[in-house]
Amino acid sequence: MKVIQLFRNEQRLIKQASAGVKDAQQKLYETHSGKMLSVCRQYVKDMHHAEEVMLNGFMKVFTHLKDFKAEGSFEGWIRKIMVREAISFLRTHKKFQLDESGAFESFEVVDPLNSALDVEHIQNLIDNLPEGYRMVFVMYAVEGYKHSEISKILNISEGTSKSQLFKARKMLQEQLNLQNKANYGTE
Amino acid sequence: MAPNKFEDHIRTQLEKRRIDPSNASWEKLSARLDVQETKSNSKWWLGIAAALALGLIAITGINFFEGSFEGPQVAEEPINKEVEIEKPIEILEEDSKTEIAETDSQVKKEAIQLNDVGIPEKIFINKATAPSAQKRASQQSIAASSEPKSTSNISESVVMPIQSTIIEHKISPKLDEVVVVADIKEVQIQSVTNEVDALLLEASSSTSSSIGIQSYSANAAALLKDVEVELEPTFRNKVFEMLKDGYVKAKTAVVTRNN
Numbered sequence: 001m002k003v004i005q006l007f008r009n010e011q012r013l014i015k016q017a018s019a020g021v022k023d024a025q026q027k028l029y030e031t032h033s034g035k036m037l038s039v040c041r042q043y044v045k046d047m048h049h050a051e052e053v054m055l056n057g058f059m060k061v062f063t064h065l066k067d068f069k070a071e072g073s074f075e076g077w078i079r080k081i082m083v084r085e086a087i088s089f090l091r092t093h094k095k096f097q098l099d100e101s102g103a104f105e106s107f108e109v110v111d112p113l114n115s116a117l118d119v120e121h122i123q124n125l126i127d128n129l130p131e132g133y134r135m136v137f138v139m140y141a142v143e144g145y146k147h148s149e150i151s152k153i154l155n156i157s158e159g160t161s162k163s164q165l166f167k168a169r170k171m172l173q174e175q176l177n178l179q180n181k182a183n184y185g186t187e
Numbered sequence: 188m189a190p191n192k193f194e195d196h197i198r199t200q201l202e203k204r205r206i207d208p209s210n211a212s213w214e215k216l217s218a219r220l221d222v223q224e225t226k227s228n229s230k231w232w233l234g235i236a237a238a239l240a241l242g243l244i245a246i247t248g249i250n251f252f253e254g255s256f257e258g259p260q261v262a263e264e265p266i267n268k269e270v271e272i273e274k275p276i277e278i279l280e281e282d283s284k285t286e287i288a289e290t291d292s293q294v295k296k297e298a299i300q301l302n303d304v305g306i307p308e309k310i311f312i313n314k315a316t317a318p319s320a321q322k323r324a325s326q327q328s329i330a331a332s333s334e335p336k337s338t339s340n341i342s343e344s345v346v347m348p349i350q351s352t353i354i355e356h357k358i359s360p361k362l363d364e365v366v367v368v369a370d371i372k373e374v375q376i377q378s379v380t381n382e383v384d385a386l387l388l389e390a391s392s393s394t395s396s397s398i399g400i401q402s403y404s405a406n407a408a409a410l411l412k413d414v415e416v417e418l419e420p421t422f423r424n425k426v427f428e429m430l431k432d433g434y435v436k437a438k439t440a441v442v443t444r445n446n
Contacts (some may be wrong), residue, residue, distance in 0.1 A: 020224065022217065029213055034205035041206055051208055055216050062220055118201040126197075141194045142201050172193075 043086035057085040121141040133168035369426040
């Protein structure tokens with residue numbers, strides 16, 4: 001019942017925000033801004049830039065609120081907008097390159113020590129990846145996009161997407177091994 | 188599956204994470220939303236204004252072309268009116284003759300008795316001319332009453348053109364035409380009265396010569412003049428009043444149009 005109530009409340013808020021009611025817009029912003037800033041931070045290293053990307057994303061959310069059809073979740077809809085906005089930011093500011101060459105193998109990152117890395121540590125590992133690797137890795141491993149979807153969004157081939165993922169995983173593995181070696185003296 | 192555990196762990200940890208934005212972030216977003224709203228409103232109003240302007244231009248353009256087509260039609264109307272005006276005068280002449288021939292009063296009977304010729308009685312000029320004058324006056328008033336329509340048409344057609352110079356160019360020739368028509372009417376009236384005078388003089392001379400007695404005579408010319416005096420101002424006033432109305436209408440139309 002509580003879930004239904006929350007859903008109805010959110011639908012009402014969305015309707016009001018779509019009509020331009022500022023209070024409704026602020027409530028929606030406060031509800032989803034924490035999560036969305038986290039999403040933007042996965043792609044953009046600098047926190048200040050990540051917040052700017054999030055604000056741009058919310059601008060698009062509120063101006064295109066009428067386009068939201070209540071078929072999927074509202075959070076999922078906002079999240080997609082944030083991902084696109086982050087990629088757009090990286091394209092215009094960083095000019096990342098996606099290495100289309102090289103074969104790829106199926107590669108999975110293995111943490112030999114099986115330590116539960118905290119989120120900050122994870123973020124540091126992801127931040128150390130090059131832009132292109134980071135984007136594909138986050139979209140595939142964290143957001144759950146398929147290679148076909150990633151290729152359409154980034155305007156690359158599926159082979160490039162797979163190659164980038166392979167290289168990202170390889171790099172993450174190397175970083176983990178180095179860390180473990182530094183901390184514990186083992187790989 | 189062990190190989191996927193690391194990525195699953197990453198996904199779980201990042202899904203749980205919440206990062207609070209800065210305190211001023213909502214204010215920034217709100218300000219940008221306000222700017223966006225004013226832009227969309229101005230676009231809406233610009234659209235409405237553009238649609239209204241186009242509608243006005245279309246209406247004035249259509250009326251302008253209609254006015255230009257009406258010009259020749261208006262020019263033709265005064266000619267028709269002149270023709271119509273002539274007709275009652277002709278009819279009047281016939282009526283005057285017939286009425287003069289008719290006998291109705293005691294004086295006429297006496298006149299008949301006196302000369303037995305079937306005189307055009309001068310006495311009857313009053314009675315004959317009075318109704319005929321009334322008839323003429325009514326016919327002319329009917330003709331005259333139709334004139335305001337032409338002047339009103341002129342004023343209406345004058346309203347249409349957009350620029351005041353064009354309106355003025357259209358007003359002055361029309362006014363000139365009306366003035367010319369009024370002059371023509373005056374001339375025609377004068378000619379008719381002259382003919383009537385001549386007929387009456389002829390009749391009086393014939394009667395006086397035939398009977399040799401001094402019959403009761405009335406000065407036809409004086410009587411006619413009396414009638415004319417009664418008529419002319421009325422007719423002239425009417426014409427001038429019409430001209431004045433038409434001019435005032437056109438002038439106000441130009442002024443309101445320019446404002």
